[in-house]
Amino acid sequence: xxxxxxxxxxxxxxxxxxxxxxxxxxxxxxxxxxxxxxxxxxxxxxxxxxxxxxxxxxxxxxxxxxxxxxxxxxxxxxxxxxxxxxxxxxxxxxxxxxxxxxxxxxxxxxxxxxxxxxxxxxxxxxxxxxxxxxxxxxxxxxxxxxxxxxxxxxxxxxxxxxxxxxxxxxxxxxxxxxxxxxxxxxxxxxxxxxxxxxxxxxxxxxxxxxxxxxxxxxxxxxxxxxxxxxxxxxxxxxxxxxxxxxxxxxxxxxxxxxxxxxxxxxxxxxxxxxxxxxxxxxxxxxxxxxxxxxxxxxxxxxxxxxxxxxxxxxxxxxxxxxxxxxxxxxxxxxxxxxxxxxxxxxxxxxxxxxxxxxxxxxxxxxxxxxxxxxxxxxxxx
Amino acid sequence: xxxxxxxxxxxxxxxxxxxxxxxxxxxxxxxxxxxxxxxxxxxxxxxxxxxxxxxxxxxxxxxxxxxxxxxxxxxxxxxxxxxxxxxxxxxxxxxxxxxxxxxxxxxxxxxxxxxxxxxxxxxxxxxxxxxxxxxxxxxxxxxxxxxxxxxxxxxxxxxxxxxxxxxxxxxxxxxxxxxxxxxxxxxxxxxxxxxxxxxxxxxxxxxxxxxxxxxxxxxxxxxxxxxxxxxxxxxxxxxxxxxxxxxxxxxxxxxxxxxxxxxxxxxxxxxxxxxxxxxxxxxxxxxxxxxxxxxxxxxxxxxxxxxxxxxxxxxxxxxxxxxxxxxxxxxxxxxxxxxxxxxxxxxxxxxxxxxxxxxxxxxxxxxxxxxxxxxxxxxxxxxxxxxxxxxxxxxxxxxxxxxxxxxxxxxxxxxxxxxxxxxxxx
Numbered sequence: 113x114x115x116x117x118x119x120x121x122x123x124x125x126x127x128x129x130x131x132x133x134x135x136x137x138x139x140x141x142x143x144x145x146x147x148x149x150x151x152x153x154x155x156x157x158x159x160x161x162x163x164x165x166x167x168x169x170x171x172x173x174x175x176x177x178x179x180x181x182x183x184x185x186x187x188x189x190x191x192x193x194x195x196x197x198x199x200x201x202x203x204x205x206x207x208x209x210x211x212x213x214x215x216x217x218x219x220x221x222x223x224x225x226x227x228x229x230x231x232x233x234x235x236x237x238x239x240x241x242x243x244x245x246x247x248x249x250x251x252x253x254x255x256x257x258x259x260x261x262x263x264x265x266x267x268x269x270x271x272x273x274x275x276x277x278x279x280x281x282x283x284x285x286x287x288x289x290x291x292x293x294x295x296x297x298x299x300x301x302x303x304x305x306x307x308x309x310x311x312x313x314x315x316x317x318x319x320x321x322x323x324x325x326x327x328x329x330x331x332x333x334x335x336x337x338x339x340x341x342x343x344x345x346x347x348x349x350x351x352x353x354x355x356x357x358x359x360x361x362x363x364x365x366x367x368x369x370x371x372x373x374x375x376x377x378x379x380x381x382x383x384x385x386x387x388x389x390x391x392x393x394x395x396x397x398x399x400x401x402x403x404x405x406x407x408x409x410x411x412x413x414x415x416x417x418x419x420x421x422x423x424x425x426x427x428x429x430x431x432x433x434x435x436x437x438x439x440x441x442x443x444x445x446x447x448x449x450x451x452x453x454x455x456x457x458x459x460x461x462x463x464x465x466x467x468x469x470x471x472x473x474x475x476x477x478x479x480x481x482x483x484x485x486x487x488x489x490x491x492x493x
Numbered sequence: 494x495x496x497x498x499x500x501x502x503x504x505x506x507x508x509x510x511x512x513x514x515x516x517x518x519x520x521x522x523x524x525x526x527x528x529x530x531x532x533x534x535x536x537x538x539x540x541x542x543x544x545x546x547x548x549x550x551x552x553x554x555x556x557x558x559x560x561x562x563x564x565x566x567x568x569x570x571x572x573x574x575x576x577x578x579x580x581x582x583x584x585x586x587x588x589x590x591x592x593x594x595x596x597x598x599x600x601x602x603x604x605x606x607x608x609x610x611x612x613x614x615x616x617x618x619x620x621x622x623x624x625x626x627x628x629x630x631x632x633x634x635x636x637x638x639x640x641x642x643x644x645x646x647x648x649x650x651x652x653x654x655x656x657x658x659x660x661x662x663x664x665x666x667x668x669x670x671x672x673x674x675x676x677x678x679x680x681x682x683x684x685x686x687x688x689x690x691x692x693x694x695x696x697x698x699x700x701x702x703x704x705x706x707x708x709x710x711x712x713x714x715x716x717x718x719x720x721x722x723x724x725x726x727x728x729x730x731x732x733x734x735x736x737x738x739x740x741x742x743x744x745x746x747x748x749x750x751x752x753x754x755x756x757x758x759x760x761x762x763x764x765x766x767x768x769x770x771x772x773x774x775x776x777x778x779x780x781x782x783x784x785x786x787x788x789x790x791x792x793x794x795x796x797x798x799x800x801x802x803x804x805x806x807x808x809x810x811x812x813x814x815x816x817x818x819x820x821x822x823x824x825x826x827x828x829x830x831x832x833x834x835x836x837x838x839x840x841x842x843x844x845x846x847x848x849x850x851x852x853x854x855x856x857x858x859x860x861x862x863x864x865x866x867x868x869x870x871x872x873x874x875x876x877x878x879x880x881x882x883x884x885x886x887x888x889x890x891x892x893x894x895x896x897x898x899x900x901x902x903x904x905x906x907x908x909x910x911x912x913x914x915x916x917x918x919x
Contacts, residue, residue: 206516243501243502243505246502246505247505247509253528254525257517257522257525257528258520258522258525260522260523260524264524265524267524268524268525268528268531269531271528272532276639279502279639279640279641280639280640282502282640283636283639283640284582284640286640287582287584287602287636287640288600288602290600291599291600298581298582298603301581301603301604302638305581305638309538309539309637309639310535312538313531313534313535316534317530317531320527321524321527326522326524326527327521327522327523328522329520329522330521383592383594383596383597383598384598384599384600385597385598385599385615385616385617386615387599387601387615388613388616389611389612389613390611390612390614391611392605392606393610393611393612394608395573395574395575395609395610397608
């Protein structure tokens with residue numbers, strides 16, 4: 113699908129919004145880790161915001177040209193190798209940081225993973241998914257959460273929320289990419305659906321952190337001269353971060369829409385076809401299920417039979433709607449004499465033309481009691 | 494979008510959140526534990542939404558069950574949302590047998606609101622050759638808003654779909670047999686009927702149409718008289734197809750079966766579209782007997798019968814003619830379509846004579862099976878085949894029977910379109 117033909121459909125805004133969500137997640141995670149373990153001043157945050165925005169724009173716009181020379185198997189081999197190396201590095205880094213408890217080491221790791229985040233954003237279009245930057249952002253969130261306090265709380269809550277928005281936009285973009293362009297103005301709907309699903313989680317975590325502020329990793333040794341940022345400083349840093357983030361997001365949203373080169377692949381055995389959509393019609397309400405009311409002696413016999421069926425269901429005997437009363441009687445593990453009598457009385461009362469006699473109604477109730485007693489108590493398996 | 498994409502993030506989250514949770518509980522870092530908890534709640538919410546996404550969504554297909562080769566076919570899908578939630582990004586997969594691709598993937602991006610129905614139409618082409626194919630089953634799939642879980646449900650809506658051979662007008666047939674009204678020759682019988690050809694005048698009888706009163710004769714006789722017209726003969730076309738297994742040769746598009754079916758389809762369609770009553774007779778693995786009828790619907794039925802025909806019969810064509818010739822009405826056209834040139838010429842001459850004596854106009858089309866790749870018996874040498882073709886052509890000429898010989902090297906479409914197809918067999 114060429115870029116020119118894509119211009120008219122609703123995919124590009126979603127692709128751009130996905131880039132913005134990825135940028136926001138990256139910046140939020142990096143800023144959280146930097147503020148937690150380094151000075152995290154305005155200059156550093158501005159630099160991080162600018163660098164991440166720049167590499168993401170480059171990665172989204174020109175990343176697809178990087179893998180032109182790689183065959184499918186080579187690309188897979190590269191991905192597996194990089195993933196294994198990266199996972200080993202993460203485990204090693206976290207073990208070292210937690211083991212030593214050195215704040216300086218954690219600060220250095222925050223810087224290293226921020227640089228890695230920029231690298232992942234630069235190669236964002238290389239793989240089939242955006243797992244690299246997402247994984248690295250989670251590592252940065254983990255680093256920030258080790259610091260405890262407001263920084264950890266904001267890193268966790270914001271990280272989860274932005275991850276959710278990114279996943280929702282990524283999913284919508286991938287589905288739309290797999291099909292020919294069409295009427296699909298899904299940006300607003302995707303954001304609303306994601307927000308509705310994420311809201312309870314975000315609110316729950318926020319309440320949890322307000323009631324029980326997270327503590328830092330106990331074994332971390334902070335330098336005496338650096339007691340850590342105060343809450344006001346953190347709030348001011350986040351205000352600056354929001355400004356930087358908004359500026360970067362706006363830039364990304366505009367530039368990705370202009371520069372992105374789309375690519376989509378589908379199995380040659382499957383053709384993705386465009387649809388002509390008709391107008392939405394209201395479905396006719398299904399007719400209400402009418403239950404006949406049985407009164408008098410007929411009703412007493414039917415109720416006696418229905419009570420037997422209810423007891424049978426309770427003890428684990430299930431029947432199909434296609435089975436007749438006599439079929440049910442043949443398979444029901446109950447005393448056959450009363451059951452047969454009740455079944456015959458029920459069939460006559462339910463389907464026969466004549467009103468049953470008082471003796472028949474009494475006989476049915478007695479037979480029903482006997483069958484229920486024979487079926488035993490609730491022992492559903 | 495398959496399961497692979499949804500699984501990648503999901504597996505990563507299982508691993509990463511599990512690791513974070515373990516780390517959080519082991520190191521007593523509440524923020525990490527909360528991160529894991531929040532992440533798993535997100536996964537749980539996504540799982541529930543994916544499971545419920547397909548609930549009470551239903552899809553059904555509406556498609557006209559036949560088309561010609563290379564036709565574009567509109568397939569209508571009716572998607573019902575009987576749930577109480579709006580449906581988004583519903584993917585539908587269909588399997589349209591006559592198309593080249595195995596599956597057709599479609600996306601209904603939504604919103605499809607609760608208790609609503611939307612009709613979706615996709616167009617595909619009958620790219621495969623004639624035959625009976627299946628359409629279906631349908632598959633509905635959707636995911637949760639985050640694309641973490643994928644739900645898919647098959648709808649066993651499988652139906653046959655007939656692809657008819659592309660039909661080309663047989664130009665030579667226009668010159669044969671009966672014609673529609675207003676053409677004087679051979680069309681009417683000198684018996685009182687309803688044609689436009691004038692027969693005479695007779696006395697008025699109760700029930701006669703007043704518009705037929707012949708006023709000058711009425712005035713002359715002093716009693717009402719009406720005009721009489723001749724009987725309009727209905728053009729009647731019979732096709733007798735040779736489905737003898739002994740005449741199988743060639744494969745695929747260059748086979749005697751292909752030529753027989755394609756030629757039959759063209760003859761039947763051309764005759765039907767000009768208004769003839771058409772019947773088709775043959776003896777393959779099963780009897781091919783389409784009773785006489787007119788109109789496009791009847792021609793479609795004829796095509797449906799033809800595409801199911803197999804060259805598995807054991808009844809020679811001339812036996813078939815012998816069997817049916819007494820039932821062919823006078824003034825009709827009977828086309829004998831043989832899978833070989835090597836018919837018994839004496840018997841053929843007898844059969845043609847018998848048909849002509851009944852006022853039936855025979856037409857003979859011979860498919861030269863020896864020009865196709867031999868399957869189970871050797872091809873006749875070229876000079877012998879040429880001699881037989883010459884003898885057959887001489888016989889047809891001597892009896893004034895229109896005929897044609899079709900060979901593998903000929904372009905069937907061009908050959909059937911020749912105006913002089915039946916004039917000089919070559």
